Amino acid sequence: xxxxxxxxxxxxxxxxxxxxxxxxxxxxxxxxxxxxxxxxxxxxxxxxxxxxxxxxxxxxxxxxxxxxxxxxxxxxxxxxxxxxxxxxxxxxxxxxxxxxxxxxxxxxxxxxxxxxxxxxxxxxxxxxxxxxxxxxxxxxxxxxxxx
Amino acid sequence: xxxxxxxxxxxxxxxxxxxxxxxxxxxxxxxxxxxxxxxxxxxxxxxxxxxxxxxxxxxxxxxxxxxxxxxxxxxxxxxxxxxxxxxxxxxxxxxxxxxxxxxxxxxxxxxxxxxxxxxxxxxxxxxxxxxxxxxxxxxxxxxxxxxxxxxxxxxxxxxxxxxxxxxxxxxxxxxxxxxxxxxxxxxxxxxxx
Numbered sequence: 001x002x003x004x005x006x007x008x009x010x011x012x013x014x015x016x017x018x019x020x021x022x023x024x025x026x027x028x029x030x031x032x033x034x035x036x037x038x039x040x041x042x043x044x045x046x047x048x049x050x051x052x053x054x055x056x057x058x059x060x061x062x063x064x065x066x067x068x069x070x071x072x073x074x075x076x077x078x079x080x081x082x083x084x085x086x087x088x089x090x091x092x093x094x095x096x097x098x099x100x101x102x103x104x105x106x107x108x109x110x111x112x113x114x115x116x117x118x119x120x121x122x123x124x125x126x127x128x129x130x131x132x133x134x135x136x137x138x139x140x141x142x143x144x145x146x147x
Numbered sequence: 148x149x150x151x152x153x154x155x156x157x158x159x160x161x162x163x164x165x166x167x168x169x170x171x172x173x174x175x176x177x178x179x180x181x182x183x184x185x186x187x188x189x190x191x192x193x194x195x196x197x198x199x200x201x202x203x204x205x206x207x208x209x210x211x212x213x214x215x216x217x218x219x220x221x222x223x224x225x226x227x228x229x230x231x232x233x234x235x236x237x238x239x240x241x242x243x244x245x246x247x248x249x250x251x252x253x254x255x256x257x258x259x260x261x262x263x264x265x266x267x268x269x270x271x272x273x274x275x276x277x278x279x280x281x282x283x284x285x286x287x288x289x290x291x292x293x294x295x296x297x298x299x300x301x302x303x304x305x306x307x308x309x310x311x312x313x314x315x316x317x318x319x320x321x322x323x324x325x326x327x328x329x330x331x332x333x334x335x336x337x338x339x340x
Binding site for chain 1: 163166168171172175176179180182183184187188196197200201204205208209266269270273274277288292293294295320323324327328
């Protein structure tokens with residue numbers, strides 16, 4: 001074996017030893033940081049996803065208050081008889097409710113379905129009177145059917 | 148919910164892009180060591196390695212939706228990102244200034260009475276020698292010799308031909324051998340058969 005071969009062989013052995021010596025992992029605080037960033041990003045994304053719907057709900061309130069010509073007492077078949085407010089998914093990312101206001105509006109059933117309220121699919125084209133629970137920021141936290 | 152150990156990287160990336168934290172954590176824990184070690188071996192600095200690991204997985208959150216398993220493995224996807232971030236970090240940092248002279252001086256200084264270097268000292272000198280390689284050579288040594296990726300994987304990660312990886316590795320090892328060879332009294336010369 002010449003000098004060059006010996007050096008190369010030693011080098012490869014030492015590189016293997018160095019590889020075995022370097023089996024490290026990122027410290028725990030890195031994991032904590034990336035998970036925190038993941039949660040923040042998810043909250044932001046949820047907010048952005050639902051903000052247009054929140055805006056639409058507010059617009060619907062305004063429209064409903066001005067043009068509420070629908071006869072009172074219209075009903076549709078509801079799969080869930082629970083009359084309490086149905087929590088909106090996007091509300092999870094909103095600030096804690098401090099002051100609340102209930103506003104009665106006329107909403108298409110399809111909007112209720114988008115908010116996660118279990119209503120019959122056959123009535124998607126109809127409108128129904130619903131009550132929105134608005135927070136201090138004017139954003140909807142929950143919804144329930146008025147009847 | 149119990150996690151299935153058989154969830155592929157592609158499945159995890161799809162799930163995490165939809166906001167699934169469990170999938171994100173599983174993907175992170177599966178790959179963080181590889182990314183961290185690569186960054187550490189490329190930079191020699193734990194703070195850079197931590198920053199790179201963090202940045203890589205932050206980028207994963209944003210780009211996971213675009214990941215296509217047919218275009219490459221998740222490892223190549225992660226190494227590719229880590230490599231870009233490390234190289235940017237190294238550009239900002241003051242370049243590692245170890246030269247052949249200080250490495251060989253270290254080697255000579257590390258000789259004990261019997262002329263033997265302790266294994267840990269040898270490894271430390273080798274680590275420094277790897278860090279002193281130009282980045283193009285350093286990354287092939289880190290991938291092929293330290294992370295034990297095969298030539299094809301390294302070529303995929305580096306975006307070059309297998310032949311290029313092979314030749315760079317050959318040249319890098321020659322540089323390392325040269326740097327590790329102390330002028331006088333060092334282990335390699337003295338022990339050569």
